[in-house]
Amino acid sequence: MREFWIIFKQSFITKAKAKSFFITTLIMMAAIFLLANMPKIIDTVQHVSGGDEKETLQVIDSSGMLVDRLKEQFEAGGSGIQVEASTKSEKELTDELTAKDIDSFLSVSVDEHGIIHANYTTMSLMDFSLPSRIQEALQSIQTQMKAEELSLSGTEVQTLFTPIQFDQKNVSPSAKSEEELVTAQILVYILMFVIYMSVIMYSTMIAMDVANEKSSRVMEIMISSVSPVKHMFAKVLGIGSLGILQIVIYGITGYIAFKTSATEVPGGFAEIFSLKNVSTSTLVYAAVFFILGYFLYATLAALLGSLVSRTEDVQQMIMPMTVLIVIGFIIAATGLNNPEAAYVKYTSFFPFFAPFVMFLRVGILGLPMWEPLLAIAIMLLTIFILGWFGARVYRGGVLMYGPSRSLKDIKKAIQLGKE
Structure with a gap:
């Protein structure tokens, strides 16, 4: 058994003393601490780089009744998006967008049936979050407008969207x-x-x-x-x-x-x-x-x-x-x-x-x-x-x-x- 332990120690100590072992271990330990503190690091970087500033959304509202509602929706949700009514044409805003003076703009209108139509224009290929939030806000406004048209109170509107009560039961003794x-x-x-x-x-x-x-x-x-x-x-x-x-x-x-x-x-x-x-x-x-x-x-x-x-x-x-x-x-x-x-x-x-x-x-x-x-x-x-x-x-x-x-x-x- 003496020879066994000699080879055992040689295999263990040789690899433990290798620079690659120390470097790999230190890099992994640093990566673990980095992952654990990632939210703090992201917040710090956003604060230093100004990434936490409010984003301005230019809105062309041909109906004249949606901009204020949209502004209220975003302010209530605390999304950090600042809505501004624009008097410029779509062509002028498109030119500003191409020149990178603005990031995006929104055109909204209401047809004769009271249905909202919206066109969101951007130059970014990865712009997914903001359009989704705009769509949710406009959907909420659409619901409010239809409720007013039907003379429904806020309580009655909430009743329409009340979810069912659904409970799931697992009788397994080891259920999680x-x-x-x-x-x-x-x-x-x-x-x-x-x-x-x-x-x-x-x-x-x-x-x-x-x-x-x-x-x-x-x-x-x-x-x-x-x-x-x-x-x-x-x-x-x-x-x-x-x-x-x-x-x-x-x-x-x-x-x-x-x-x-x-x-x-x-x-x-x-x-x-x-x-x-x-x-x-x-x-x-x-x-x-x-x-x-x-x-x-x-x-x-x-x-x-x-x-x-x-x-x-x-x-x-x-x-x-x-x-x-x-x-x-x-x-x-x-x-x-x-x-x-x-x-x-x-x-x-x-x-x-x-x-x-x-x-x-x-x-x-x-x-x-x-x-x-x-x-x-x-x-x-x-x-x-x-x-x-x-x-x-x-x-x-x-x-x-x-x-x-x-x-x-x-x-x-x-x-x-x-x-």
Whole structure:
């Protein structure tokens, strides 16, 4: 076991001391703090750049009865839009718009049936918010005008738009409220993304490390004093421990960032990351599926990395593994709004997809205990089989040199390992 721990420490410490590890960790920590304080930053930038100034809307009102009403609507809503009646023609305003003296203008009229007609003109290709608010305001004015025409009081108008009373009841003992479900969906997606990025990054790191040692001929010296099997599992555990440490750092950073940036405004990221609506079992399952998913793919990555002699060939060799990870994540992401779909249920028991899909189901649905436990058992069995098979391939693969870009070399590696 002494050789095992020596390689374990070497894999852990070497990667931990690398500049790339420090830089990546610091960048991610800075990004987390930036995300947590994004609302404050946006408000500050808008204040400094004058982005919070009122927007002026020039209105040509041929009816003479809509401008004042429109101004009242925007003032009541506190939208920050200042409505001004314009005596200029549409051609004159279009010329000003082309010269960029104004941003947009509105032409409104009322036909003989009392229907409002509006034309909004702008030069911006991405102007969607203001037209939508104008349309809502004019619709409200249209309702008021029709109510006055029919001699309806304000109370009678409100009665017309009174919504029905509709209650939804779920008799499942594990049912979640709408607020709890939204929070669970967001956190499950974030945790799924963390699992996805971590598994694909650290698995690739293992494959690259093995290939690098082979290309530098260091592998020949190492396997003369330690068995290839010990070397493989020590490397998997060493880099895996480093990955867990990095994720713990990100988790602590995120918790501190969102706690310190919490505002008095209810909702938002601060409330989501308070974890008050998240069960402990969801966080436990996140840790379990992350660890099992890592060992599953890390063992496969070490196996594939042992077949190549150049780091340039690693990406091509591990492409099938990468495809499996991407497919699993896509299935989970598409099933986020419908975790009860049949394809989501069946793929959640497939070991290479379970870290994403089963975690999605167990995080959102109230599953019976046997389902996640069965998925975990299948993953453990797959890891054991893959570890046994991977050790046989690794034993011969580390001794193979020359071009190797095909999975057919697995048979050659097994035969070489027997010798």
